[in-house]
Amino acid sequence: MMLSSSKYGDITINRGVCSLLGYKIIIYLYLVDGLLIDCGASQLKRESSKFFQENNIGQVALSHVHEDHSGMAAWLQQNKNIPVYLHEMAIPQARKKGKYPLYRRVMWGNRPAFNPQPIPDILKTAQYTFEIIESPGHTEYHKVFYEKQQGWLFTGDLYVGAKQLVAFKDENMKDSIASLHKLLQLDFQTVFCAHAGVVDNGKAALQKKLEYLLDLQIKVESLRQQGMTNREIDQKLFPVIPLITRVSHGEWSSYNIISTI
Numbered sequence: 199m200m201l202s203s204s205k206y207g208d209i210t211i212n213r214g215v216c217s218l219l220g221y222k223i224i225i226y227l228y229l230v231d232g233l234l235i236d237c238g239a240s241q242l243k244r245e246s247s248k249f250f251q252e253n254n255i256g257q258v259a260l261s262h263v264h265e266d267h268s269g270m271a272a273w274l275q276q277n278k279n280i281p282v283y284l285h286e287m288a289i290p291q292a293r294k295k296g297k298y299p300l301y302r303r304v305m306w307g308n309r310p311a312f313n314p315q316p317i318p319d320i321l322k323t324a325q326y327t328f329e330i331i332e333s334p335g336h337t338e339y340h341k342v343f344y345e346k347q348q349g350w351l352f353t354g355d356l357y358v359g360a361k362q363l364v365a366f367k368d369e370n371m372k373d374s375i376a377s378l379h380k381l382l383q384l385d386f387q388t389v390f391c392a393h394a395g396v397v398d399n400g401k402a403a404l405q406k407k408l409e410y411l412l413d414l415q416i417k418v419e420s421l422r423q424q425g426m427t428n429r430e431i432d433q434k435l436f437p438v439i440p441l442i443t444r445v446s447h448g449e450w451s452s453y454n455i456i457s458t459i
């Protein structure tokens with residue numbers, strides 16, 4: 199675990215690293231004019247609580263409830279007494295302690311129960327106005343944060359990378375495709391991804407991901423028409439089973455892509 203802070207214009211970026219069996223996953227938190235976007239895993243508690251103490255945070259907005267984005271929400275509520283906003287439909291889940299398999303508890307730590315408020319359609323800071331946009335795909339209840347004047351889009355886990363090889367069990371690729379289509383109508387340049395960091399040419403990156411998924415969708419559709427099952431298509435298009443699929447007992451797999459695209 200390591201963590202460090204840097205600046206991108208007015209945005210303070212906090213970078214933490216969680217690891218499991220050689221996998222290293224970076225978690226980026228963005229603090230914009232007092233608004234903290236996602237709050238990271240409790241595994242990074244020691245370092246991130248220091249960051250939270252040292253900086254002025256007035257409100258917290260979560261893209262979704264997964265434990266690597268919401269693990270420190272309870273801490274923030276208890277220690278800073280500030281509002282935490284989350285997709286309304288994910289609130290019942292947030293109010294219960296996160297229950298998930300051992301490999302995720304080792305990687306991210308526990309996700310204590312917290313008590314968020316429904317995220318509004320618009321969030322304001324002293325200087326900026328964020329439109330909060332429904333963007334299912336990575337998970338059903340997912341929001342992205344759009345600052346039109348600045349051309350910023352904070353994408354939670356909707357992007358992560360252009361070439362997606364495995365999907366989480368909550369993901370629905372048809373929804374991801376629809377969300378990418380919708381977001382690409384907006385006027386933005388910079389993408390702030392929770393795991394890939396700042397993507398300067400963000401619109402092109404999202405476009406690339408959309409094209410990759412549309413291309414995959416055409417391939418899958420044509421194999422289905424030939425009578426192949428999703429399992430057979432998965433084995434044909436993704437013949438190598440990655441370690442994460444074994445470790446996660448299939449929570450992360452290429453099959454989750456094929457079966458929902």
Ligand SMILES: [Zn+2]
Pocket residue numbers: 262264336355
């Ligand atoms: Zn997630």
